[in-house]
Amino acid sequence: MSMLPDFRYIRPTTVADAVAALVASPTAVPVAGASDLLPNLRRGLGNPEALIDLAGIAALSTIEETANSWRIGAVVSLADLVEHKGLHAVLPAIGEAALSAGGPTHRAGGTIGGNLCQDTRCMFYNQSEWWREGNDFCLKYEGDRCHVAPRTSRCFATYRGDMAPTLMVLDAKVEIAGPAGTRMIPLAELFADDGAAHLALAPGEILTVIEVPKADRLVAHYAKLRIRDSVDFPLVGVAAALKRDGDKIAVLRVAITGTNSAPVVVSLLDSLVGHPWSDAAAKHLTDRLNKTAKLQNTVTTSMKYRRRVLLATARRLVEQLWEQAV
Ligand SMILES: Cc1cc2nc3c(=O)[nH]c(=O)nc-3n(C[C@H](O)[C@H](O)[C@H](O)COP(=O)(O)OP(=O)(O)OC[C@H]3O[C@@H](n4cnc5c(N)ncnc54)[C@H](O)[C@@H]3O)c2cc1C
Known part of the structure; x- marks a missing residue:
């Protein structure tokens, strides 16, 4: 079973602090309700060093x-x-x-x-890590081939x-x-x-x-x-x-x-x-x-x-x- 990767959790209360936290860590990603991001991370889709939670910024609510x-x-x-x-x-x-x-x-x-x-979706992407590995991954993440349109150089998720x-x-x-x-x-x-x-x-x-x-x-x-x-x-x-x-x-x-x-x-x-x-x-x-x-x-x-x-x-x-x- 896939597990969440390790990441730091940062909960700023202002937009300026959220932006500063994102700039400070190039692989950090914003998160709000997490209902799209967390299922993806559990499938091994992404490995951010930090999650910057925007939900605590009262000015955006x-x-x-x-x-x-x-x-x-x-x-x-x-x-x-x-x-x-x-x-x-x-x-x-x-x-x-x-x-x-x-x-x-x-x-x-x-x-x-x-x-x-929210992220784009595809039946070759929204899958467990072992499933995607069995397919040599895909162009959207960790692979070099789009299984939907193999002759193209872009991703069709x-x-x-x-x-x-x-x-x-x-x-x-x-x-x-x-x-x-x-x-x-x-x-x-x-x-x-x-x-x-x-x-x-x-x-x-x-x-x-x-x-x-x-x-x-x-x-x-x-x-x-x-x-x-x-x-x-x-x-x-x-x-x-x-x-x-x-x-x-x-x-x-x-x-x-x-x-x-x-x-x-x-x-x-x-x-x-x-x-x-x-x-x-x-x-x-x-x-x-x-x-x-x-x-x-x-x-x-x-x-x-x-x-x-x-x-x-x-x-x-x-x-x-x-x-x-x-
Ligand atoms: C079973 C299931 C069914 C779903 N059905 C639907 C559906 O029918 N329709 C639909 O549209 N969605 C659906 N979703 C996806 C999701 O629940 C919703 O799209 C939800 O609104 C995402 O909001 P969130 O705050 O939870 O996003 P999060 O998961 O917190 O973030 C989603 C993405 O947006 C980025 N992000 C979040 N906020 C910001 C911001 N302010 N600025 C920049 N980037 C940001 C994050 O980095 C992440 O990449 C479904 C999810 C699940 C698990």
Whole structure:
């Protein structure tokens, strides 16, 4: 049975101390709810010298409303997102996505920051050490070959976080703190489509705040397919946000998870703006999804099945939003 590696445990109370602790130890990693990191470490996936626990930083544990946005601290739990009445009243899709992640215990401990920054997953990676050793390991960790796509030089592990697509279609930005100071970037820019290096965080950087703009009359939803509805990662997940201007689309954004090494906003949907939702619009969305989703054999269900579910789910979701929007 795999055991946790030895590491130092450091629990700072300020962002500055957390960044300093990360800089002081090049192999240290941040941890929050630990519901993604610890199962990985138990499987021998990583050997950090120290864990820097962000959960003790009070400044990152609040949900604040400003004139134009909601600012959600990175260590706010998924359960608190589900239960926050103010946020839920105006941006229910955030609670909807949070409620769909894991089971009750994962949501009680798991944080929004950890959800966004969670590791990518693959059936050749999320395995015990002896299983992976039997396969000569893999490109993502300790090996030199991607078993999913052996002729390529990149890793195809899949990003399967539930929060990112919804926050992306709501146009969220993230605040990042690091040794060089603080910067704010669109959430989509946090991610890179590489299963072995999917986060655009520099050494010593942590996610501190997720900022979601208030948007008048924008309706949004998140839908996911999973094997067990009580607790499971998405086989595919789709978020959509839509605003109507009479019988025309004024805003339409769609983002997906469980398909690529990063959550992705489906591009080139602007041509649908100014027109009603229609069969032709649905066909355009399907074409764009087909071009965007790079499904691989990284999970137990077939690529073909997941693609069909993705297309049907996205279409149904946008239809629902079109009916709901006023
Ligand atoms: C059985 C099971 C089922 C699950 N099902 C789902 C699911 O359906 N959907 C889903 O999305 N997730 C699922 N998860 C994964 C996990 O529980 C959630 O994603 C959770 O929200 C992770 O948050 P955390 O705070 O526990 O992250 P942690 O485990 O603490 O951290 C996860 C990763 O993010 C990094 N990190 C954490 N916080 C920060 C930060 N502020 N800045 C920079 N890096 C940071 C850590 O270094 C680590 O690499 C599941 C896990 C298990 C074990």
